Amino acid sequence: MTEAAIRTWGLSRSYGPRNAVTELSLEVPRGEVFGLLGHNGAGKTTTVNLLTTLLEPTGGGAEIEGRSVSDDAANVRRSIGYLPENVQFYDSLTLMENLRFFGRLSGIRKPDARIADVLRFLDFPGHENQRLGTFSKGMRQRVGIAQAILHEPSVLFLDEPTSGLDPEGVRMLRETIIKLNGEFGITVFMNTHLLSEVTRTCTSIGILNHGRLVHHGSLAGTLAAFPEEQSLEEIYFQLDPAMAR
């Protein structure tokens, strides 16, 4: 088995003449919390969509836990959890009904016991029979995390997980990510705009600029490589001039 949880080589995706992601090559070792940074339209969501098999690459390739996203997509899907930006569910169904559905789609035959465990882990009991239509954004995000980890994935993809959350929600999410990574060794790949969250949560980072990876390395190494800069924010603006403008 390869040591890298996520590996891409020359990964590209274009829409007609427009390149959303261009020759992205990176490795994320097992057990890392990787933060992918970039301006709006930099290609972060496209990258996650490629790695979660939602999109087919138009060039290059990628592997999750040694399995090709193109040739072994079904097994890749078994090994990953995914939380899209602004996650939505079926509002007319209850929390249990929503999670049962996603649990069964993930191959869990009798998901109720596992759902109870996950809700306990997320400190989210007591809402099982409440319809999702009544949930706040922060509560929905917890449901999103719950569905993403129900089937015990080894790699978790989070697309802008803090988007629209209040400070309490952001704190809860940060603690959950750290707990998932620390207790279960889940590799986390997250897109985010919040550099402060990256500093607190991630062990390594990558910076995308117009679909190209302009920097990739450990957080500590990145900070050490730019001794002149005071913070990750300053490093980021130096590496991604598009944001500085």
Add this chain to the structure above:
Amino acid sequence: MNVFLASAGHEMLSVRRARISHLLLAVFVGMVSVSSIIGWITNATVTSVYEQILAAGLTTAPNPFTSVPALYYARNAVIYVVLIGSLMAIVLGVQATIRDRKAGTTSLILSRPVGTIARLAGQLAGLGAVIAAVLAVSMAISWAAISIIVGEALGPDPTIRLIGFVGCAWTLLMVFASVGMLAGIFSKRESTALLVPFVVWSGLAFVLPQLGTAARPVALLNPVPITVATGGYFDLVAAITAPLAITEQFKRAASILLQDVNVPGSPIGSIAILIAFLLVAVTVVVFVPRQKLRGALND
């Protein structure tokens, strides 16, 4: 198998929770259920008029209702299936596929180890179970109502015929549910997703039969189709359009099964056409490419 069963169960649960589905199902069950009552009222009215005319010595002909079979009272259900049932099936089909696009859950589903064939076949199976349940309830009420009207429980032969009619109705409605599912997948807007299958339904239910029976368009609204061929061009058009006009095929098969003396012959050919349509529709639905399911709505 898990994905198929999960999708089927989820579809049934979602239909149960949707208000529009409740309304449509209630209207359909209500209309089909009262169709036998309407038949009975028609019988009573005609018989009453007949008796007055007979008493006045204006006729010696027998009462036209004396020898009608018990299933005569279910005949109105045929047109309700074509008109109300088809629209209900279309709405259920559209909702099945557009629900994920509206809720934004398509990406979540497709990031799971879900085969699109199992997923879509499961949704179709869920819809099939809902439609079968609705038809079963409607027919059970009809069976009881007809039994009360004729004064005795329906025997095995009319009961089997009634079940055959339900089978034909289910096949027809599943074709329209499949058309609805396809519209829900490919349309850019929810309104278009509903309009397109309604246009398809109108074409199949009204335009195609009219091309073949243009000389008697009134026949379209009757449960009994009458193929009118005036020779030459009409023969040719009728030969081409007749198999495609599946609502007419349903009406023909249903009329024969419900012992309508005006429609002779065997229902086998019409049933075979209905089944062929269903197989084609289901095949097209389940083989929709994975990427097509992710299309965003412009609403």
